[in-house]
Amino acid sequence: MITAGIPAALSPLPATTRQRRCRDRLALRVGNLFGADGLLPAPVESRVLESALLLALVADLLPGHPAHDRLARYLKHTLDTAPPDPLQTAVARAALDDGVTAAHAADAELDRFAHFTAGRKRLMFHTLLAALGAAPYPRIPWEAYAAPGEQSWLVRQMTALKAIAAHGRKRPDQVGDTEWATLEETVHGGRIWEGNHLARLLALLALRHHPTRRAAAVRGTEDTLRHLRPDGGLPFITGMDVFTTALAGLALIAAGQARHPALPGAADALAALQHDDGGFGFTRGVRQSDTDDTAYCLEFLRATAPTRHARTVRRAEDFLLAQRNDDGGFPTFAHGVASERAMTAAAVNALAPSPRCRHAVTGALHHLAHPDRLTLPPESSWSRNTTNAAFRTVLACRAADPGTGAGADALRRSTLGHLTAGQRADGGFGHREADPSDPISTAYAAIALAHLPNRSAALGRAVDFLVARQRPDGGFTSVPDQAGPRPLLYDTPALADVCVLLGLGHALER
Numbered sequence: 001m002i003t004a005g006i007p008a009a010l011s012p013l014p015a016t017t018r019q020r021r022c023r024d025r026l027a028l029r030v031g032n033l034f035g036a037d038g039l040l041p042a043p044v045e046s047r048v049l050e051s052a053l054l055l056a057l058v059a060d061l062l063p064g065h066p067a068h069d070r071l072a073r074y075l076k077h078t079l080d081t082a083p084p085d086p087l088q089t090a091v092a093r094a095a096l097d098d099g100v101t102a103a104h105a106a107d108a109e110l111d112r113f114a115h116f117t118a119g120r121k122r123l124m125f126h127t128l129l130a131a132l133g134a135a136p137y138p139r140i141p142w143e144a145y146a147a148p149g150e151q152s153w154l155v156r157q158m159t160a161l162k163a164i165a166a167h168g169r170k171r172p173d174q175v176g177d178t179e180w181a182t183l184e185e186t187v188h189g190g191r192i193w194e195g196n197h198l199a200r201l202l203a204l205l206a207l208r209h210h211p212t213r214r215a216a217a218v219r220g221t222e223d224t225l226r227h228l229r230p231d232g233g234l235p236f237i238t239g240m241d242v243f244t245t246a247l248a249g250l251a252l253i254a255a256g257q258a259r260h261p262a263l264p265g266a267a268d269a270l271a272a273l274q275h276d277d278g279g280f281g282f283t284r285g286v287r288q289s290d291t292d293d294t295a296y297c298l299e300f301l302r303a304t305a306p307t308r309h310a311r312t313v314r315r316a317e318d319f320l321l322a323q324r325n326d327d328g329g330f331p332t333f334a335h336g337v338a339s340e341r342a343m344t345a346a347a348v349n350a351l352a353p354s355p356r357c358r359h360a361v362t363g364a365l366h367h368l369a370h371p372d373r374l375t376l377p378p379e380s381s382w383s384r385n386t387t388n389a390a391f392r393t394v395l396a397c398r399a400a401d402p403g404t405g406a407g408a409d410a411l412r413r414s415t416l417g418h419l420t421a422g423q424r425a426d427g428g429f430g431h432r433e434a435d436p437s438d439p440i441s442t443a444y445a446a447i448a449l450a451h452l453p454n455r456s457a458a459l460g461r462a463v464d465f466l467v468a469r470q471r472p473d474g475g476f477t478s479v480p481d482q483a484g485p486r487p488l489l490y491d492t493p494a495l496a497d498v499c500v501l502l503g504l505g506h507a508l509e510r
Helices: 017-031 048-061 067-081 086-096 103-111 118-131 152-168 177-187 197-207 214-225 241-254 262-272 291-304 310-323 341-351 355-368 387-397 405-421 439-450 457-467 494-507
Strands: none
Touching: 017 241, 017 457, 017 494, 048 067, 048 086, 048 197, 048 214, 067 086, 086 118, 118 152, 152 177, 152 197, 177 197, 177 214, 197 214, 241 262, 241 291, 241 494, 262 291, 291 310, 291 341, 310 341, 310 355, 341 355, 341 387, 355 387, 355 405, 387 405, 387 439, 405 439, 439 457, 439 494, 457 494
16 A cells, blocks of 8 residues: 555654755656656667567568668677676577577576466577577477466467467467467557567567468568667567556655646546556556556555546456455456465555455455465565565555454564565665665665664665665666566666655655
8 A cells, every 4th residue: 555545654764854855856857757648658668588589570571671780789789788687688699690599598597587487488488599590499288388368468479489389390280270360460550569569579470480471470570660769679568658657646645745736637647548347557558457557556546536536446446356366366467367476465555445345455465474475585576676575565464454463464574574684785675685776676675664663774774875876867767677578677767766756755754
């Protein structure tokens, strides 16, 4: 619970003049980021994976096109100056045909990824490396490419990967006409389906092998080239406008700017983007609803316009209630898919102020505080750091009623114990144990620390870390925070300002 109907931070810091100035300058900056349409534009930076796949498509379908050299320059420069994870590096080297794919390093990276989706990610990268001529095709049952009941883009991505593997293994009979038609629909026209460049690229890689659909792959590749960033690369998705708008609104409210003139327009803009199922997606034009975006939008709308958008609020609650699994937890995208701790905490925070949702909140807290999960460190989810799950869990524990109080207290203590053990000597927090501190991870940690029963020296050190890293223009720069497909990072620069403001809003007395 980030704002409305929730108790304020238990132990915020009395703000020094310097800290207050930092927060207020940042609030002014974030408020000025909202557009005339009410949303906060949040474009995503180029990423190596998508750029490498597009390079392979251009080389095959558009030989001699000038975009080939632009993409190659982007990839070579990035690999030389800021190499990404081994997974993307292996794909990029294969696309550049430099003879060094380092597929073993990609496998090692996946071995570190303890997540229920890890097997699917391994299959994806093995299939892509095979398609680029850098590895043999996986010899696995075709059913491994199925993704029943999953989010829309994952279903299509796995269908595309199956079609790619079917071509490579000389088994075209494994892909039916309906699947081919679905893949062609994914790349049709200039619109980026579901705002997802990766899903489109995988469909294009499959369609280029179909004798009557190769022309569609050529057209789709030409359309995709119109979305290149100024650096010559391609991003993972088109943007995160809905997610960032809701989070920025919550950050302004937390920082004492509940009457900021941008907030009513932002609430109206978000309400207009609610899906028929009551949920929200990550940006405009996306039809797939999810728990993460819906939870943030619900909190913001309830805080900003609970009467004007009462119907929108209730429908968002209904969407979350329908997501709830039988174990009391919440998945990201679809009922019946594995419950996730970060998403379960997010749902608790969004639903707790509503009396009619009390049963779901209690069940979710029981799920989070189950003995099998109680001592686990916070998970790395759509935010690659663990401090995001930590702050959401700590806030969720404050929603506990007497029937779950003991379990919630134990969960809060366990979460905060893991959190404080990860604080660096500079006062900040990072993604993983060996990673340096960064502003977004530290801001999330500050939220959790501000909700300790007693004021903590750790909170003061975290705030000092943040204040010292404010740029002269009032903004912040951070390493990427968001992951998708997990565990691959992608960079949405606007989130640095928004997340730090959210952290300072909780950490400092108003």
